[in-house]
Amino acid sequence: MIAAVEAAVKKPIFGCHMCGQCVLHSTGLTCPMECPKTLRNGPCGGVRPDGRCEVKPEMRCVWVKAVERSRRLPWAHEIHDIRPPVDNRLEGTSSWVNLVTGRDKAAPRGWRV
Amino acid sequence: MSRLEDAIAAGRFVLTAELLTVDTDGVYERFAPYEDYVDAVNATDNTAAHAHASPLAVAIALKQLGMEPVMQLTCRDRNRLALEAEIAGAALHGIENICCLTGDDVTAGDEPEARRVFDLDSIQLLALGRTMMNGAYLSGRRIDPAPRLFLGAVENAGAPPYDYRVDRALKKVRAGARFLQLQVGFRPEQTEVFMREAVEKGLAEQCALIPSICLVRSPGALRFIDANVPGIEVPPEIIERVESAADPEAECFEVACELAEHARSLPGVAGLHLISFRREAGIARLCQRLGIPTRESRAHSRPVAV
Numbered sequence: 001m002i003a004a005v006e007a008a009v010k011k012p013i014f015g016c017h018m019c020g021q022c023v024l025h026s027t028g029l030t031c032p033m034e035c036p037k038t039l040r041n042g043p044c045g046g047v048r049p050d051g052r053c054e055v056k057p058e059m060r061c062v063w064v065k066a067v068e069r070s071r072r073l074p075w076a077h078e079i080h081d082i083r084p085p086v087d088n089r090l091e092g093t094s095s096w097v098n099l100v101t102g103r104d105k106a107a108p109r110g111w112r113v
Numbered sequence: 114m115s116r117l118e119d120a121i122a123a124g125r126f127v128l129t130a131e132l133l134t135v136d137t138d139g140v141y142e143r144f145a146p147y148e149d150y151v152d153a154v155n156a157t158d159n160t161a162a163h164a165h166a167s168p169l170a171v172a173i174a175l176k177q178l179g180m181e182p183v184m185q186l187t188c189r190d191r192n193r194l195a196l197e198a199e200i201a202g203a204a205l206h207g208i209e210n211i212c213c214l215t216g217d218d219v220t221a222g223d224e225p226e227a228r229r230v231f232d233l234d235s236i237q238l239l240a241l242g243r244t245m246m247n248g249a250y251l252s253g254r255r256i257d258p259a260p261r262l263f264l265g266a267v268e269n270a271g272a273p274p275y276d277y278r279v280d281r282a283l284k285k286v287r288a289g290a291r292f293l294q295l296q297v298g299f300r301p302e303q304t305e306v307f308m309r310e311a312v313e314k315g316l317a318e319q320c321a322l323i324p325s326i327c328l329v330r331s332p333g334a335l336r337f338i339d340a341n342v343p344g345i346e347v348p349p350e351i352i353e354r355v356e357s358a359a360d361p362e363a364e365c366f367e368v369a370c371e372l373a374e375h376a377r378s379l380p381g382v383a384g385l386h387l388i389s390f391r392r393e394a395g396i397a398r399l400c401q402r403l404g405i406p407t408r409e410s411r412a413h414s415r416p417v418a419v
Contacts, residue, residue, distance in 0.1 A: 037188075037215060037229065041236040042281045044215040045269030045296050046343030054343040055218045067277045080280060082288055085193060085237045085251070109253035110244050113288065 003094040020090030021104040026078035028069030035062040040083040043067075082113045115209040116181045117153040118263040120384075121292060121321045125411050126377075127384030129183060129294065129323060130396055131155045132175070134165040140174040147396035149407040151387070153181040153210055155294075159190060161342065162222025169199055172208045183265070184208050187216030192232035193241065197250055200242060204260030212265045212294060213238040217343050236288045239264055243289035264289045265320075269296035270307035272344045279310040282320075292321040294386045297338075299327075299347045299368075301375045308379040317381030324376040328369045328389040328399065332356040335365070366395065370402050377403065 003018065010016030010031075014024060017033035023040065024031060032040050036055035043063030046054030051064045070079040084107035090098060098104035120127045128151045133143045135156075144154050156171035172182035184203050186196060203211060215235040219227045233241060241251060248259035268282040282293055298304050304324055311317045329335055332355045339347035351368060358364035376382055387396045400407075406414065 036218060037231045037234070039215065039231070039234040041234050041284060042277070043272070043274065044235075044344075045267060045272055046217060046221075047269075047272040047274075048343075049273065049346050051273045055220055061273065063277075064274050067274045080284060082236060082240065082284060084240075085233050088232075108251040110249040110251045111240070112244055112247065113240055 002097055003092065006094045006096055018092050018095075019086055020093040020095050020098055021087060022095035022099070023083055025075070026070075026081055026083070028066040028071075028073060028079065030062055030066035030069055032062060032066065038086070039063065040086065042079075084108065084111050084113075114261075115153070115263045117183065117210050118291070120152050120412070125414075126405070127152045127321065127323065128400070128405065128408070129153050129155060129384065129386045131157060131325075131386065131388040132171065133389075133391070133393065134160055134163070135171050135174075136165055140171060141178050143393060144175070144178075144180055146393040147387075147400070148180060149409070150397055150400045150405065151180075152384075152408055153183045155183045155185055155212065155386075158185040158187045158214070158216070159222075160217075162189065162217050162219050162224070162227075164222075164224070169202050169206075169208075172203065173206050176206065176208060181210070182208055183210040183212050185212045185214060186238065187214045188231050188233050188235060188238055189216030189219065190230055192230055193251060196233060196238060196241060197245065200245055200260065200262070201256065204245075204262065209261050209263045210265065211242055211262055212267065212292075213242060213290070214267050221341070221343050235266055236284055239266055239285055239288035239290050246289075263291055265292035265294065266290040267296055268293050268307075269298075269344050271296060271298040271300060271303045271346060275303070275306070278307060279314055279316055282311065282316050283314060286316065286319045290320055292323060292383070295322065295324040297325045297327040297342075297345050297388060299335075299345070299351055299372070301372060304376055305379060308381050312381040317383075321383035322381055323384045323386045324379075324382060325386040325388055326369055326373045326376065326399070328387065328395040329365050330362050330391065331365065332361055334390055366398070369395070370399060373399060373403055 014031045047061045156168040158168040172184040175182040242264045266285045355364040
């Protein structure tokens with residue numbers, strides 16, 4: 001139920017892919033799962049000179065937008081955080097619920113940065 | 114300690130080269146023309162999303178032939194389990210240098226219908242490598258003995274967002290990168306801007322920055338790169354220059370020499386990565402032209418004597 005509400009709100013605004021571990025806050029309110037390579041830590045090296053995506057030239061690179069937008073936010077430095085690998089089991093679940101339970105912060109046990 | 118790590122730690126100018134793609138034969142023939150010059154050779158991982166012999170297999174072959182490998186590993190074709198297996202497998206064969214890349218998308222290759230993986234990104238892959246160096250898989254399960262690795266990555270000074278590239282490189286260093294091979298660039302001013310910021314922000318101090326130089330033989334090859342290789346732009350003035358030259362092949366070589374000379378002159382540059390498309394002998398010629406001595410001579414000379 002909550003997941004359905006979250007999807008209804010976030011899909012039209014952010015193109016949310018319901019990864020269940022939302023990082024919009026630290027990526028300039030730009031969903032990194034919109035990136036065809038689902039990169040969570042910045043742009044790949046294939047961005048076109050005009051700032052468009054290597055894979056989908058019809059769209060601007062998600063990370064070009066994320067970097068630009070993050071600079072306008074008071075917490076701009078968060079873009080430099082190293083985000084851990086996605087927990088694929090959370091796909092389709094509500095990141096709001098996972099935030100409250102802390103489930104979205106659980107990185108793989110061996111993960112150190 | 115790998116030979117590459119040793120040379121970097123000693124402050125010597127390093128040279129690496131990219132092995133032409135290998136399928137079922139001919140590893141030695143590909144690096145023989147320049148083997149005396151380079152510290153290590155990159156075993157590539159399905160470059161431009163075209164399938165070839167696996168980087169681990171090629172890295173083992175290089176090692177058996179007496180050449181130090183840099184094993185490239187991309188996130189495009191493997192999930193985290195497969196990446197861990199490759200790294201452990203590399204360690205099993207004494208391969209230490211691992212270059213972690215995101216990878217060109219499958220749509221850049223000749224099998225665009227393939228499933229892209231990208232379970233990790235290049236920064237997470239670096240952090241995974243460091244986790245393994247510390248003696249554990251991602252799950253926390255112990256690896257004994259822990260692999261000895263020398264981790265690196267790639268950064269592209271020539272792709273937007275230009276003013277974020279050094280920050281991204283710093284992120285790679287925080288994740289474990291000790292060397293960065295910069296993507297081929299045909300706009301020296303972009304390398305210059307990147308290197309200036311890299312020195313200012315302390316990136317050059319924390320990891321070895323190695324710009325790439327690409328040797329081609331014809332203006333057609335430059336056009337091909339410009340149109341087909343993601344993230345590399347060849348300015349039209351360079352294409353026009355080689356096209357209108359009396360000897361286009363010689364002019365291509367001149368362009369590469371100028372770019373190499375320029376990159377080498379920039380503060381903070383630790384070495385060069387040389388990529389030759391079907392012209393391996395060009396690498397040795399370029400070294401001779403630039404007055405870069407052989408690996409042995411560099412090892413016995415004073416640091417940064419080049």
